Amino acid sequence: MRVTVLASGSSGNATLFESDRTSILVDGGIGPRVLEHALSAIGARLPDAIVVTHAHLDHVGHAARIGRRRNVPVYLTEATSREVRLPGDVEEYRFGTRDPFVIGDLVVAPLPVPHDAANVALSISDDAGTATIATDVGEPTGRLSDHLRDSDIVLLESNHDHEMLRSGPYPLHLQRRVASARGHLSNLQACAVLRKLSARTHTVVLMHLSGANNTPTLAAEQAREALPLRVALHVAPARGSLTLETTLEHEKARSRRPVQLSLLG
Numbered sequence: 001m002r003v004t005v006l007a008s009g010s011s012g013n014a015t016l017f018e019s020d021r022t023s024i025l026v027d028g029g030i031g032p033r034v035l036e037h038a039l040s041a042i043g044a045r046l047p048d049a050i051v052v053t054h055a056h057l058d059h060v061g062h063a064a065r066i067g068r069r070r071n072v073p074v075y076l077t078e079a080t081s082r083e084v085r086l087p088g089d090v091e092e093y094r095f096g097t098r099d100p101f102v103i104g105d106l107v108v109a110p111l112p113v114p115h116d117a118a119n120v121a122l123s124i125s126d127d128a129g130t131a132t133i134a135t136d137v138g139e140p141t142g143r144l145s146d147h148l149r150d151s152d153i154v155l156l157e158s159n160h161d162h163e164m165l166r167s168g169p170y171p172l173h174l175q176r177r178v179a180s181a182r183g184h185l186s187n188l189q190a191c192a193v194l195r196k197l198s199a200r201t202h203t204v205v206l207m208h209l210s211g212a213n214n215t216p217t218l219a220a221e222q223a224r225e226a227l228p229l230r231v232a233l234h235v236a237p238a239r240g241s242l243t244l245e246t247t248l249e250h251e252k253a254r255s256r257r258p259v260q261l262s263l264l265g
Contacts, residue, residue, distance in 0.1 A: 129246025
């Protein structure tokens with residue numbers, strides 16, 4: 001399975017999971033024309049389906065437009081469907097927050113995670129391996145660590161540095177929201193999760209970094225200390241593409257020249 005992060009951050013999120021026959025886009029936080037341009041630039045297939053993790057606009061804001069333009073279904077939980085009203089010409093499927101489901105030759109296993117919108121982490125598998133994406137996570141939980149245990153690739157939020165958040169530009173109420181148990185994982189909280197990964201995980205991608213309250217260097221330095229040297233570590237670009245393979249033969253990430261994305265697509 002090939003995994004390509006297309007956008008990761010507060011201004012838009014989209015990650016593509018491709019098996020031999022099926023392509024799933026997790027979250028639709030970039031516009032359809034932008035998506036098509038980005039996938040064409042890296043030789044990736046257009047999605048056969050969109051799976052939405054939660055109702056915040058940076059994850060779902062363009063899902064309906066992509067679904068309509070590409071004539072593909074949108075999968076979302078019951079709670080998210082109450083917040084996101086898809087137009088009638090977009091096919092909609094609802095999935096349980098703990099019930100695995102199948103799209104083509106990919107198996108999707110969700111797990112609820114704490115956030116201020118009903119949210120799920122997603123493990124996606126084919127015959128070659130498993131990748132798990134978990135962003136917008138308020139706090140580490142034992143269930144999340146268990147969910148990551150069988151993952152070859154882990155895409156995990158490392159949103160903010162505590163000190164940068166405390167002394168940064170956010171007003172106090174927003175600082176409290178971000179740092180709360182229904183907000184976002186800090187670098188140190190991400191490290192607590194990374195230390196519990198199994199020997200199966202060979203690649204970690206740090207996701208959803210705050211542009212105001214974190215830096216890629218700081219997040220990577222702290223995460224590196226929490227991981228064995230054998231684990232490849234990458235920081236997802238806010239805009240651009242990062243492509244990885246679940247199989248060990250393709251362990252090294254193919255970081256491509258960034259594709260400039262515009263949320264106006």
